[in-house]
Amino acid sequence: MSSSTHFDVIVIGGGASGMMAAGRAAARGRRVLLLEKNKELGKKLSVTGGGRCNILNAEPDTKQLLSHYGAASKFLHSAFAEHGMQDSWDFFHERGLPLTVQARKRAFPVSEHAPDVTRCLEQYLKVNQVQLRTGVKVRAINGADSTITGVETNKGVFTAERYILATGGASHPETGSTGDGFTWLQELGHTVAEPNPNIVPLQVAEPWVHRLSGTTLSFMKITFGTNRDKQSGRFHKVGKLLFTHFGLSGPLILNSAAGVKALLQSGPVLTSIDLYPDTDLGTLRRRVLAVFQANPNKQLKSVMKEVAPAGMGEAVLAQLPPAAATTQLNAFTREERDQIADVMKAMPLTITGTMGMDWAVVSDGGVALEEVDTRTMASKLYPNLYFTGDILHISRPSGGYSLQLCWTTGWVAGSHV
């Protein structure tokens, strides 16, 4: 066996979790080869958090932190005991990347520059002498008799004692995460749940929503349901909303996507937005009345700034009869005036679908956790194969939980290969 093609460990995929795993294994004295098909490492990592990288969620209570991983929280218990949030925090701090905590315990590098995280991990690889081959695309993983025997690439075959699969999920495929690992695992006999866009923006039918692109509602309540009169499956969220040219986005919407997807199975989702969740209908009607009394000779369109939240005047007018905008306020009947408040308490819109993989922060799906050793991240079918990051079937919200999963599983796999 040639020492240039045979290694102790081969890591496939140079994203967040693959770099962590490779560096950790090499720090333990293993001869590690890291294969990455892109020309550079960490292409997705370098665009995370809108370029700022929400590197982890600084929830100090591990039990509380794990509750965000839903059904996978039990599976992750042992891995987080080995490398939890504080360990990741210290890891980056000790390597010259101090972190800072912002709203909702989201931690970012102090520099708020995602490529700094990639650079920090590249340095970790260099210091520990990981052999790096970029521009190498793995085409197949060979396995026989419960053992992985080698990987076939566009640059030849490489072999190792152990392998770490860190090829990511299927969201934002332009970063390199094209779901290759899922295909190989299925061929090897692993159970793999189909990847679906998970943390993803929503598409809306009504054109008035598209015209609001770029507008933010800093505090509103949105209710999702299949039928405006039916309670079953209905849920709501209160917080910030971002309108886009295709529909709705922002963290609150991204984190509602899983629930909306479930409702979409029985057709378009009927949604209503309450622009003033803290104000009851009667109070809001009286507030509108006060504006009308102060400006009897003005047209409705010229007082919308005082009536509706910033940027929403046009949208509210779009829900009223066409003549309303240019009607003088003293010509409105009481019913017509009250209708303005009614609209602002329940602006109807129709969700027709989620955006696709190109827009998803993460895809769900991946290798079934029952087939993975909770302590080591090793496959139960091929004990010399290990899994890290998005390849695992673990759902979680946005807020730094995905990258924490990469640091934890990467560290644990790297510690056990």
Ligand SMILES: Cc1cc2nc3c(=O)[nH]c(=O)nc-3n(C[C@H](O)[C@H](O)[C@H](O)COP(=O)(O)OP(=O)(O)OC[C@H]3O[C@@H](n4cnc5c(N)ncnc54)[C@H](O)[C@@H]3O)c2cc1C
């Ligand atoms: C726009 C966006 C913003 C995000 N922001 C955040 C955030 O702020 N905080 C957070 O916690 N999470 C965030 N995430 C999620 C987070 O980026 C992922 O969970 C994380 O990057 C997954 O890391 P990974 O190592 O599992 O896989 P990836 O980062 O996807 O890396 C997989 C690597 O494997 C390589 N690869 C794939 N196939 C092959 C092959 N055949 N041969 C060789 N190499 C291959 C790919 O090129 C890629 O480099 C964001 C995601 C997106 C898309």
